[in-house]
Amino acid sequence: MSSGSNPPSQDTTTVPTPQALAGLRVIELGQLIAGPFAGKTLADFGAEVIKVEPPPNDDGPGGDPLRQWRMLHNGTSVWWQVQSRNKRSVVLDLRTPEGRETVARLIDEADVLIENFKPGTMEKWGLGYERLSARNPGLIMLRISGYGQTGPYRERPGFAVVAEAMGGMRHLNAEPGRVPVRAGVSLGDTLAGLHGAIGILLALQARHHSISAEAPKGRGQVVDVALYEAVFNCMESLLPEYSAFGAVRQPAGSALPGIAPSNAYPCADGMVVIGGNGDSIFKRLMIAIGRDDLATDAELATNPGRVKRVAEIDAAIGAWTGTRAVTQVVDVLNAASVPVGRIYTAQDIAEDPHYRARDMILPVTTHDGLTVEVPGIVPKLSRTPGVIQRRGPTLGEDTEAVLAQLQEQLQAKADPDRA
CATH class of the missing domain: 3.40.50.10540 (Crotonobetainyl-coa:carnitine coa-transferase; domain 1)
Incomplete structure (x- = not known):
C-alpha cells in the first residue's frame, strides 16, 4: 500500500529539455x-x-x-x-x-x-x-x-x-x-x-x-x-590467446600482463598507478624519472621489447617513486603528460574538484x-x-x-x- 504519511517523491530539479527516453x-x-x-x-x-x-x-x-x-x-x-x-x-x-x-x-x-x-x-x-x-x-x-x-x-x-x-x-x-x-x-x-x-x-x-x-x-x-x-x-584477449596459443592467462596482481609498463608503484607516503605503456608515453616517463638510458634504448621503443624487460622497467619506476611523495609523483608525471593517479578512497572522491x-x-x-x-x-x-x-x-x-x-x-x- 502507499505510505499515507509521506508525500509523493516530488521532483527535485527542473528538466531543461525533453529527455532522451521521455514517454518510455x-x-x-x-x-x-x-x-x-x-x-x-x-x-x-x-x-x-x-x-x-x-x-x-x-x-x-x-x-x-x-x-x-x-x-x-x-x-x-x-x-x-x-x-x-x-x-x-x-x-x-x-x-x-x-x-x-x-x-x-x-x-x-x-x-x-x-x-x-x-x-x-x-x-x-x-x-x-x-x-x-x-x-x-x-x-x-x-x-x-x-x-x-x-x-x-x-x-x-x-x-x-x-x-x-x-x-x-x-x-x-x-x-x-x-x-x-x-x-x-x-x-x-x-x-x-x-x-x-x-x-x-x-x-x-x-x-x-x-x-x-x-x-x-x-x-x-x-x-x-x-x-x-x-x-x-x-575479458578482452582471454579466450583468443587460449584458442590460438593454448595460453591460460594467470593473475598478475596490479600489473597488466603483456602491456608494459602499467602497474601500481610505492611512494614514500602511499601508492600511485602509472600507465606508461604507449611508445611515446614511455619515453616521456623515462625522461621524467631521469632514466634517459631506458628512454633511448631501441629494444624498449615498442611494447614487445618492454614486456620482455618489464621487471627492469618496474624496478626503475619503483626506485624513483619510492623516494617521493604521492603528490610530487603525480605533479611531475602530469607535467610530462604521463597517465598517473592516486588510489582514491570514498573521501578522496568526495573531496575531488x-x-x-x-x-x-x-x-x-x-x-x-x-x-x-x-x-x-x-x-x-x-x-x-x-x-x-x-x-x-x-x-x-x-x-x-x-x-x-x-x-x-x-x-x-x-x-x-x-x-
Missing part, C-alpha cells in the same frame, strides 16, 4: 542489483520506471531487499537513493492471482518489462513473454539471470560472485599464487545491468523499424542477459530529510542530459497514483470518445 514506460519487477541497475539507467534519462515491490509479510518488511542492505538510515539503505532514484514504487503481491493480473495490466500499457528472477518464475506466474506479448506485441522484455534463459545451467541459481568466477574475472583478480579476491563491488550485476540497458535500446530501435499497419507500435522481443556472459564479454565540476557528485534528500550525496549520471548527453528528478521512493508510496492512472487508461480504451 518501464515496469521493473527485478530486485537487488542487476535488473534495477538497468532500470535506474533508463530512469536517469527520462523513462517512467514503475518499480513493483512485494508487500510486508510474516517473512520480512517487504520491498526490494536492497532497502535493507549495507548502511541504513532510519531502516532504509542509503544505497537505495542511488539504485531507485527517479522511480515510482508500487506494492503488489505477485503470489496472488489479483496481484499478477494487476501487474499484467500494467505491462499491457508499458514499453519495457525488466525482470531478474530465476528462469521459469515468470512462466509459473502466468507472466511469460508468450502471454504478455500476445496482449502487448510491442513489449520488450529484459530477462537477467545467472546463466541465461537457455542451456544446461539455466535453472541454476546465479549471483554476481559466481558469475565473476565463471566469466573469468575472479581468476585474474589476484596476486600470483594467492587466493583470488573480489573487486569489492558486485561488478557482475552492474555489467549485466548495463548490457541489459543496451539491449533494451537496441530492441527499441528494432521495434521502430518494424512499425507497420499490423503492428502500429512495432514488434517487441526478449533481451536475454546472463550474468556470467556480461562478465565474459569484458573534478568530480564536482563534472556533476558526478549530486545531492538527494530522502523523504525524512537526510541529504545524501550519490554518483552523478553517466553518460553525459549535450542536448538531452540525464537528471535526478525524484528521490528513491518509500515502499508503495506511488501505488494509488499509478493504479488510478492505469484505470483511466483502461477506461479511455473502453470508451475512446470519453477520452
Whole structure:
C-alpha cells in the first residue's frame, strides 16, 4: 500500500529539455542489483520506471531487499537513493492471482518489462513473454539471470560472485599464487545491468523499424542477459590467446600482463598507478624519472621489447617513486603528460574538484530529510542530459497514483470518445 504519511517523491530539479527516453514506460519487477541497475539507467534519462515491490509479510518488511542492505538510515539503505532514484514504487503481491493480473495490466500499457528472477518464475506466474506479448506485441522484455534463459545451467541459481568466477574475472583478480579476491563491488550485476540497458535500446530501435499497419507500435522481443556472459564479454584477449596459443592467462596482481609498463608503484607516503605503456608515453616517463638510458634504448621503443624487460622497467619506476611523495609523483608525471593517479578512497572522491565540476557528485534528500550525496549520471548527453528528478521512493508510496492512472487508461480504451 502507499505510505499515507509521506508525500509523493516530488521532483527535485527542473528538466531543461525533453529527455532522451521521455514517454518510455518501464515496469521493473527485478530486485537487488542487476535488473534495477538497468532500470535506474533508463530512469536517469527520462523513462517512467514503475518499480513493483512485494508487500510486508510474516517473512520480512517487504520491498526490494536492497532497502535493507549495507548502511541504513532510519531502516532504509542509503544505497537505495542511488539504485531507485527517479522511480515510482508500487506494492503488489505477485503470489496472488489479483496481484499478477494487476501487474499484467500494467505491462499491457508499458514499453519495457525488466525482470531478474530465476528462469521459469515468470512462466509459473502466468507472466511469460508468450502471454504478455500476445496482449502487448510491442513489449520488450529484459530477462537477467545467472546463466541465461537457455542451456544446461539455466535453472541454476546465479549471483554476481559466481558469475565473476565463471566469466573469468575472479581468476585474474589476484596476486600470483594467492587466493583470488573480489573487486569489492558486485561488478557482475552492474555489467549485466548495463548490457541489459543496451539491449533494451537496441530492441527499441528494432521495434521502430518494424512499425507497420499490423503492428502500429512495432514488434517487441526478449533481451536475454546472463550474468556470467556480461562478465565474459569484458575479458578482452582471454579466450583468443587460449584458442590460438593454448595460453591460460594467470593473475598478475596490479600489473597488466603483456602491456608494459602499467602497474601500481610505492611512494614514500602511499601508492600511485602509472600507465606508461604507449611508445611515446614511455619515453616521456623515462625522461621524467631521469632514466634517459631506458628512454633511448631501441629494444624498449615498442611494447614487445618492454614486456620482455618489464621487471627492469618496474624496478626503475619503483626506485624513483619510492623516494617521493604521492603528490610530487603525480605533479611531475602530469607535467610530462604521463597517465598517473592516486588510489582514491570514498573521501578522496568526495573531496575531488573534478568530480564536482563534472556533476558526478549530486545531492538527494530522502523523504525524512537526510541529504545524501550519490554518483552523478553517466553518460553525459549535450542536448538531452540525464537528471535526478525524484528521490528513491518509500515502499508503495506511488501505488494509488499509478493504479488510478492505469484505470483511466483502461477506461479511455473502453470508451475512446470519453477520452
